[in-house]
Amino acid sequence: MDSSLAAEQQRILASNWGGGKSPFGTSWSKFMMWIFIISDALTFMAFLVAYGFMRSISPMWPKQTEVFNMVLITFMTFVLISSSAVMAMAVGAARAANPKLAFRFLVLTIVGGFIFLGCQAFEWSHLIEEGARLTHNPWGVPQFAASFFVITGFHGFHVFSGVTILAIVAIRAALGKYSADQIENAGLYWHFVDVVWVFVFAFYYLL
Amino acid sequence: MTWVWLLVLTAAALGLGYAPINEKLKAFLLVCTTLAKILVIAAIFMHLRYERLNLILLTFVPLVLAIILFSFTFPETVGTVTHVLNVR
Numbered sequence: 001m002d003s004s005l006a007a008e009q010q011r012i013l014a015s016n017w018g019g020g021k022s023p024f025g026t027s028w029s030k031f032m033m034w035i036f037i038i039s040d041a042l043t044f045m046a047f048l049v050a051y052g053f054m055r056s057i058s059p060m061w062p063k064q065t066e067v068f069n070m071v072l073i074t075f076m077t078f079v080l081i082s083s084s085a086v087m088a089m090a091v092g093a094a095r096a097a098n099p100k101l102a103f104r105f106l107v108l109t110i111v112g113g114f115i116f117l118g119c120q121a122f123e124w125s126h127l128i129e130e131g132a133r134l135t136h137n138p139w140g141v142p143q144f145a146a147s148f149f150v151i152t153g154f155h156g157f158h159v160f161s162g163v164t165i166l167a168i169v170a171i172r173a174a175l176g177k178y179s180a181d182q183i184e185n186a187g188l189y190w191h192f193v194d195v196v197w198v199f200v201f202a203f204y205y206l207l
Numbered sequence: 208m209t210w211v212w213l214l215v216l217t218a219a220a221l222g223l224g225y226a227p228i229n230e231k232l233k234a235f236l237l238v239c240t241t242l243a244k245i246l247v248i249a250a251i252f253m254h255l256r257y258e259r260l261n262l263i264l265l266t267f268v269p270l271v272l273a274i275i276l277f278s279f280t281f282p283e284t285v286g287t288v289t290h291v292l293n294v295r
Contacts, residue, residue: 065225
């Protein structure tokens with residue numbers, strides 16, 4: 001009886017949730033970044049489902065190909081995906097203990113982020129010039145511009161904060177205070193921003 | 208290599224966006240390509256495929272919740288029709 005209890009105790013202590021180690025098998029910083037990403041994903045999920053609902057009950061909806069410059073939007077998608085790929089290379093370089101190479105890849109990622117933000121700002125100015133506002137727009141469906149500005153605004157803000165985080169991490173890498181964990185966690189955030197754009201691109205611009 | 212696949216999927220999604228097919232089929236196929244893209248990004252770029260299973264399952268929670276939320280709200284839209292406005 002006693003030995004089976006002891007065996008049971010041993011089994012529990014050795015398992016994932018037995019204590020003394022991370023049940024999710026990862027460092028606390030990476031895990032916290034994942035928790036944050038999951039919560040942020042829920043925010044964007046709420047926006048996109050609300051947009052889907054508004055659009056489904058709306059009797060009319062403008063044709064995106066006639067409002068937006070789809071070439072520019074596709075270019076933006078390409079830039080963000082490429083910057084994600086470069087970020088993955090930066091994380092690889094950091095893990096291989098090559099901070100100089102990691103720094104260069106980080107700079108390229110930041111440049112990609114800025115290009116994206118510039119294009120998004122251009123899109124916004126083009127729409128605002130045509131008379132689009134949060135409450136009304138020239139295409140007859142107020143929800144159209146409202147959902148555009150809120151969704152792309154929140155996403156653009158995430159890109160901007162991602163660029164800020166990457167800049168801090170890059171400067172630290174250049175100063176030699178780099179840590180592969182930090183670069184990896186910043187990379188996780190950047191990939192999340194890319195994932196959100198994949199959803200926005202598909203559901204707002206293409207559908 | 209992953210990057211090439213992502214570009215292929217993006218091109219596929221773009222093609223779908225312009226394809227003259229039924230709206231429901233278009234929506235379904237776009238959801239499929241989007242899911243493929245995010246699975247690739249999450250598994251390879253975010254290293255999720257090397258993580259422990261409980262962390263992987265944790266990251267699927269928003270997707271499950273999204274499906275639930277969508278399944279609650281979408282039936283409320285039945286009975287209305289969306290017309291596409293030709294702007295210019």
